[in-house]
Amino acid sequence: MSEIKDSSAKAEESRTEKDWKEAKAAFDNLKSTKPRPPKPQNAVTIAVSSRTLFSMVWERKVFKEEGVEKYVAHHMDHEDEPLKPGAAFPFVKALMNVNSRLRELYPDSEELFDIVLMTNNHAQVGVRLINSINHYDLAIERFCMTGGQSPIGYLKAYMTNLYLSTDSKKVKEAIEEGIAAATMFLPEKEIALSDTQLKVAFDGDAVLFSDESEIIVKQHGLDALFEHEKQFENKPLAQGPLKCFLEALGKLQRKFYAKNERLNCPIRTYLVTARSAASSGARVLKTLRSWGLEIDEALFLAGAPKGPLLLKIRPHIFFDDQMFHIEGAKEMGTISAHVPYGIGQKYNKSKLIEQPEQPAKKESPKKI
Amino acid sequence: MVSTVLNTDVKQKDADHAVVIAVTSRAVFGSGADDDEVYGEGLAFPLLQALQRVNEHLLMNNPAELLLFDIVLLTTDSQQQQQSPRIISSTRHYGLEVGRFCFSSEEDFVENLLKNNVQLFLSTDRNEASQATQRGVLSALLDHQTASCPSEQLKVLFFGDAVIQPDTGPTPPSRQAARSFSAQLGEMQRRFTMSDSPLSIGLVTWRGGRDSCADALHTLRSRGVRVDEAYCLAEAPWGPILSVFRPHFLLSDGFGGLEG
Numbered sequence: 147m148s149e150i151k152d153s154s155a156k157a158e159e160s161r162t163e164k165d166w167k168e169a170k171a172a173f174d175n176l177k178s179t180k181p182r183p184p185k186p187q188n189a190v191t192i193a194v195s196s197r198t199l200f201s202m203v204w205e206r207k208v209f210k211e212e213g214v215e216k217y218v219a220h221h222m223d224h225e226d227e228p229l230k231p232g233a234a235f236p237f238v239k240a241l242m243n244v245n246s247r248l249r250e251l252y253p254d255s256e257e258l259f260d261i262v263l264m265t266n267n268h269a270q271v272g273v274r275l276i277n278s279i280n281h282y283d284l285a286i287e288r289f290c291m292t293g294g295q296s297p298i299g300y301l302k303a304y305m306t307n308l309y310l311s312t313d314s315k316k317v318k319e320a321i322e323e324g325i326a327a328a329t330m331f332l333p334e335k336e337i338a339l340s341d342t343q344l345k346v347a348f349d350g351d352a353v354l355f356s357d358e359s360e361i362i363v364k365q366h367g368l369d370a371l372f373e374h375e376k377q378f379e380n381k382p383l384a385q386g387p388l389k390c391f392l393e394a395l396g397k398l399q400r401k402f403y404a405k406n407e408r409l410n411c412p413i414r415t416y417l418v419t420a421r422s423a424a425s426s427g428a429r430v431l432k433t434l435r436s437w438g439l440e441i442d443e444a445l446f447l448a449g450a451p452k453g454p455l456l457l458k459i460r461p462h463i464f465f466d467d468q469m470f471h472i473e474g475a476k477e478m479g480t481i482s483a484h485v486p487y488g489i490g491q492k493y494n495k496s497k498l499i500e501q502p503e504q505p506a507k508k509e510s511p512k513k514i
Numbered sequence: 515m516v517s518t519v520l521n522t523d524v525k526q527k528d529a530d531h532a533v534v535i536a537v538t539s540r541a542v543f544g545s546g547a548d549d550d551e552v553y554g555e556g557l558a559f560p561l562l563q564a565l566q567r568v569n570e571h572l573l574m575n576n577p578a579e580l581l582l583f584d585i586v587l588l589t590t591d592s593q594q595q596q597q598s599p600r601i602i603s604s605t606r607h608y609g610l611e612v613g614r615f616c617f618s619s620e621e622d623f624v625e626n627l628l629k630n631n632v633q634l635f636l637s638t639d640r641n642e643a644s645q646a647t648q649r650g651v652l653s654a655l656l657d658h659q660t661a662s663c664p665s666e667q668l669k670v671l672f673f674g675d676a677v678i679q680p681d682t683g684p685t686p687p688s689r690q691a692a693r694s695f696s697a698q699l700g701e702m703q704r705r706f707t708m709s710d711s712p713l714s715i716g717l718v719t720w721r722g723g724r725d726s727c728a729d730a731l732h733t734l735r736s737r738g739v740r741v742d743e744a745y746c747l748a749e750a751p752w753g754p755i756l757s758v759f760r761p762h763f764l765l766s767d768g769f770g771g772l773e774g
Contacts, residue, residue: 180723183748214708268708269717269731269744276728287723287748290755293714295743303754 181249183287184256186305190394192241193264193301195311196275198330199238199284200229214268221271228281229274233330233481234310235282237462240344242285244398247412251405257398262304263289264297264311301325308391310483318486326391328465328483331472335479337460343412345461346395348441349452349485350419350430352467354392356384357488359426360467364489364498368420368449375426382433387487388465389437396439416459417441418466422448456480470494515595516626519615523606527613529631531580533698535565536588536616536632538642539601541656553604557638557662561762564668564712566611568702571712575705581698586630587612590623590642624649633695636763650687652695654763659753663760667714670699671759672741674719674730676766692765693737700738708742716743716759723748 183189196202209217241259248258263275263286272291279286290300298319301309309320309327320327339345351360362371395413402411421427423446434441445455453474456464464482466472467490475482492499520526542562543553565583572579587605589595595617605612618626624646627635635646635653643653663669703713717734719727727746734741745755 183723183750186750218708269741272744273728273731276724279724287746288750289724289727289744289746291744293716293742299758300745300755303758304750 180285180287184258184260186260188256189258189260190398191260191262191304191306191308192238193262193297193304193306193309194234194238195297195313195316196263196265196267196271197232197312198234198310199232199263199286200235200275200278201232201332202229218268218270221274225274225277227274228278231282233312233332234463236339236481237310237344238284238286239341240339240462243341244344244412245285247407248398248401251407252401255401257401259398260288261286262306263291264300264304264306264309265289265291266294266297266313266316267291268293298323298325307394308388314484314486317484321387321485321487326388328388328463328485330463330481330483331476333476333479333481335477337457337479339460339462343414345414345416345459347416347418347456347459347461347464348388348392349464349466349468349471350417350421351383351386352488352490353386353388353465353485354417355386355389355430355433357386357467357490358384361489364493372422372425375421375429379429380432381429382436383429385437387485389439392439392441393437399440414442415440416461417444418452418455418459418464419444419446420449420452421446424448453478453480467491468493516616516618516622516629518626518630519598519602519617521602521605521612521614523609524611524613527582527584528580532582532584533634533695533702534584534586534630534632535634535636536586536627536630537562537636538638539587539589539594539615541636541638542587542610543601543604551600551603552607553600555608557658558636558656560662560664561636561656561660561668562610562612564665564762567666568668568712569611571710572702572705579705581702581705584613585611586614586616586632588616588618588623588626588635590618590620590637590639592619595619624651627651633691633698647688650691652688652691652765654765656763659756660761660763663762665714665760665762667712669714669716669759669761671716671718671756671761671764672696672730672734672739673764673766674717674727675721677717677730677733696734696739696765697737700734700740703740704738711742714742715739716745716761717741718745718747718752718755718759720747720749720752 205217205220208220238261241261245258269291290297297316301320306325309325310330311317312330314329317327317329348354351357359371362374392415395415399411399413421430427446431444451474452471456475457478462481464475464480465485467485467487469484472482472484537558541558542556544556565585569582572582589601598617602615616626616630627646632651635651636656637643638656640655643655646653699715703711703715717730719730724746727744731741731744747755
């Protein structure tokens, strides 16, 4: 009888100890000095995938060669080893810096960046992801680990303003659903970036603007475009997939201007376009103005390569719809993000990419 | 009055190893017109089918498997009791894998749950679920956002805030029931690999941030439950996330009634 009592007393004791630990943890959680994440409807929500946030090249290899079970087991075995930073890491740090500055000026406002981890990974891999986030003290409190399910529904549920992934299929799907998105690439070199100012560079056509002009270039060449644009200078271009993200950045910038911080604003935006200032530049600037949007620096290259200029700017992210611009930027160390939108996807430089024969079609695909 | 009728169409499960789940007939069958012999499909119909699919997969892997869902169809009021022949015939009509039918009234349905060693009680009625919880039976409320999801997999969602909630006193019986049920789910899950599981276990945390979610993941891991999908809301609105995940039911330690 007493033996049963002893063992039950011991069980009671260990349960009480555990309960106490749980209570303390819950209390500590409540008293956390971490700022509360803003409500999704007030925030500028940036969703990043695990492979943009962290570099998982080796793990990816395990996944491809040995399958999902081994891949998950590998992560679990190395759970306490933080992952290395990925392409979106500097961007995330820069967003965090903007948030600190915004909180200083507007302590009660929820108009902040909210960074959400949006990953297809299995939740067991998630433990290592959380540990890594803790290691770098990143301000990421929300996540979706969908265990293989599509993230699109969740992107919408979080009212995502920008989605970054290394998977171009998912990015395309997001864009088709009206969510600004881009495929991130790790640069081939590491270059020093500002830690006081978030710098975002955008290509113009098929990124901020629709691909209507891009179509003219592909069909008739750059000179034809310049002529066309002069003619239609006063007609605003249609919006592109990243216009709303620029708008969101502009809204946050104005909060700094309202507090006399224009010179010290921690967000700077750049337009880096192949257009020429003399002929086709005006239409772009007028379009932006008609949208009520500002861009801090507009750089017209008139067809010159973008790489060297981007190296001078050193953006935390550079959006472009054409892979050859992305490749060029990457080579020189710029963190680039491909926007798979518009006619540019069917071309490599100025050559139409031959589409593979569709088995069901009877007629050969039309060539522009 | 309480009565139990065995469904002779279905092979009875091993009482020592099966996981007994009671679902109310009101949840499973929609209302049919009086002169129809058979009820229409109700809210929880897809849920039942998902439970059945888990059993099928378990038996495919091991024909001698004893760890299976044993589904009990429960009527909880006297009015429905009178419909018992139709409930039985409808069940047979759809070929539902219901092991037995339990008929009772509002006053004694909980007795029926306890007598039948029910490990999870699923109902569309908040009062019923609450009563069962108070008597130590793990319960979950079914509604239109859950239950009726036509997913191939059985999708169970754990509400993490409850998983790590500290007890103020001795462990309530419903919490113990939750722990043993989740351990059994974990056991079932281990019969499958990640890529071919008919059972998907999700975790959602609302209060706190990533650390709360990490704690809940660890707690469930220690109970032998391998969480497949995890959602850390950090106080973001529930509804949109839940409507994408579409669990068949939501479990918290005790009664999982999530408002809003």
